[in-house]
Amino acid sequence: MFILLTNDDGIHAPGLVALAEEMAALGRVVVVAPDRERSATGHSLTLHSPLRAEQIRADWFAIDGTPTDCVNLGIHGLFRERPALVVSGINRGANMGDDITYSGTVAAAMEATLMGVPAIAVSLALVQEHPQDYRPAARITARLARRVLQSGMPTDTFFNVNVPSAEDDQIHGVRLTRQGKRIYGDLVIENTDPRGRKYYWIGAGDLDFHDVEGTDFHAVHRGFVSLTPLHLDLTNYRSFDELSRWDIFSSPGSGRD
């Protein structure tokens, strides 16, 4: 039995190191993580070129690929046995609301789920004033992981966990949440490089969110850990009633189950 860890901040990131230390209490921990930062890579898989795995110390492997690649290799390529659990993180910064679709941290847990391995993605919601101490989040993750190893996961589900940046005793508990919604601002900066060529840089616009009870944003901003159960079915079943009345379909909408 082993637990596979990965992240998208790169194999040397302190969030991963803290996680590995804490998870060691649960069993053998193997790290397969990107050799450098790979955030915002989404569920991106390297198909057209090969990957390298460099063992940097016992049970730590650096990959020149995405978090998704790391999980794929960690389940299929590198070891004889499959991991009992995949934990991805602890990400530097929250992954809540629609942002999760961009997140390499979350994508790694997605990949494990597609391969039939239970998975947890964990992120630390940074607040600038706080120093970045990943240990409280690591301890919470270890508790959740222990529970998942005991009970298993609900079918086709993985956990997206966001932890407020605070001391243990200032975290008010864990809430079962749903994915919230972002409000994205305008984002692109236009500029000219030293050779006079124009470029565009996708920027950090004003990001806001709908502060609705029951969501990940709402919980974390009130000092709770949010645990959002995710699945990979993006079908918007609620739209079926409306759409089935459109005159474009050859037969009554039967997609509903």
Added chain:
Amino acid sequence: MFILLTNDDGIHAPGLVALAEEMAALGRVVVVAPDRERSATGHSLTLHSPLRAEQIRADWFAIDGTPTDCVNLGIHGLFRERPALVVSGINRGANMGDDITYSGTVAAAMEATLMGVPAIAVSLALVQEHPQDYRPAARITARLARRVLQSGMPTDTFFNVNVPSAEDDQIHGVRLTRQGKRIYGDLVIENTDPRGRKYYWIGAGDLDFHDVEGTDFHAVHRGFVSLTPLHLDLTNYRSFDELSRWDIFSSPGSGRD
């Protein structure tokens, strides 16, 4: 008013060219697409380096980024006006079931949805015996696009459309479907490069799918176009009952809406 087209097979791909030709009947068409193939990039955004836009002819812009980058620039950076609709494709090969989480084509439509612009992702389900004629799929897309421009989209929803590779009169109609489920095989090939260093190549394992009525797979394999309405809420609401009984939560699971 303009319609923004993109894809993940690159700006010179025949599926995009066929789409642009057909869409021109609906209004001004602007293409902002990757300068080369970018498939399996997921919802990947280039944050840490700038992007270039090279105008290769009137209203065609090649970007050294992902499909997601292209839509972001096409909505925020390149033009004064926002597009009325984003269409991504026509992808070389189907994007059905869980595969859509990897798809750059689908991610482009996701990005538009996050920016509040209606979006359609379109893919051609290839069958090897058929030559790749993208025109029937392009005609179907133009019809759908016209309908969306008239009626708008259901809230927070975008369409994932898969078209069987066949002549117009052999396509039996459009079905409203849900996202099906893949069965993934083992995938990683291990080998040694010409300098004796080991590498891993994520492979094309035996791919299969659950052939369940109502899904995209089921429709397309019976000669129908599948239209799956997707949203960006990955929350698995069905798991709430089960999870709310876990003893890890500080308060009764209140994520449910």
Added chain:
Amino acid sequence: MFILLTNDDGIHAPGLVALAEEMAALGRVVVVAPDRERSATGHSLTLHSPLRAEQIRADWFAIDGTPTDCVNLGIHGLFRERPALVVSGINRGANMGDDITYSGTVAAAMEATLMGVPAIAVSLALVQEHPQDYRPAARITARLARRVLQSGMPTDTFFNVNVPSAEDDQIHGVRLTRQGKRIYGDLVIENTDPRGRKYYWIGAGDLDFHDVEGTDFHAVHRGFVSLTPLHLDLTNYRSFDELSRWDIFSSPGSGRD
């Protein structure tokens, strides 16, 4: 018999197209060139990942690699026969003086020389007022190429040719030159990206050159084509006298030939 063309501005660059048209008079022309711009790549070889060759039309192959890779594949991998001559260019902008050590255009000719194939690197020295007409330079290159095919090259030598941007009748002739010397200015720009992270951009400092008779710079700035015969021996033989007097050597400096 075939002539291999490559460049570092990418396979769609007008300088390459003009060259191919003019060279067709000499025999079969095969183009193996980078799929996108690869300037300032030096003599850079892709060893740790594989390369793709996409045939974009008869005898034109786009490679996802450097100019050096293209020549390597064009001599060893893609064809049964070896080329009789490699011509690299026509580069957008001059490659004179020490700049040639950075140049992908020149590196391609280097690679051919190492593989025992005669080679010419050609660049167009742009002057901003002139439109970029590559045809005069292409005609001059074809004449030189014809001469090389007849006479062969001096041993271990290749030609670095720079053509002033002018009409045929304003080019005063070809001069046999030596490599001049650049004066490099300060070059690095420091800035902050949209996320507040610092970056450095290697810039276009004030570039100047020593305007010495007999050099490439001198000839081109007076309206002549410069032809500099280069080799791959970087040994500074002139320093041997001085160095042999240093007390660090175990025996009298015998490197001299």
Added chain:
Amino acid sequence: MFILLTNDDGIHAPGLVALAEEMAALGRVVVVAPDRERSATGHSLTLHSPLRAEQIRADWFAIDGTPTDCVNLGIHGLFRERPALVVSGINRGANMGDDITYSGTVAAAMEATLMGVPAIAVSLALVQEHPQDYRPAARITARLARRVLQSGMPTDTFFNVNVPSAEDDQIHGVRLTRQGKRIYGDLVIENTDPRGRKYYWIGAGDLDFHDVEGTDFHAVHRGFVSLTPLHLDLTNYRSFDELSRWDIFSSPGSGRD
């Protein structure tokens, strides 16, 4: 006063670490090196995108660029003062003969020379039976560096040093050498990826060399350190007599100085 170190094997490579330890006896040592392996990159400069410098500990900076970029930043961008000397290495494997034109290690020393800073490139010629102990080579480099700091370099010259892999007392001394000549074998391997697409991999053909007295190859293979003084003038002056008789020149070849 500080000494700038870089390499092309990446900032964590043991050859660089050994070098830094030994050089510390000469003065303040600052390391600016690629964040990962960048061998065979030639004299390649990153012009079209920005670079990041991550300080990984006091006076150690990891750059997401080539060795040439590192030297450029180390001289112009990162520090107020210019280095008194640049040392590049210790490379894992020899850089002798024509191979130096590909070498990132040698290119770093080239870049320093162009910027007017004395430079030494150092490589360890590996023999498979020997363990890779970089300390003897580091000690020799420190001695040479001390000498260069005292006497300066011959004008426009830098040193390319290759050290046999042996214990101190088995290294017979330092020889002043010239650059030897390689014999390159056929090199490209053709294969098919897991998706059936053809690829080419530039391989490690049979490499041989001309074992001529006075060359770097000859010295190193007899247990001597080779010191080859290099410059950036690639002009083949010996070819001028022959070429000046060609009928292509508009005036008597006057390139000779």
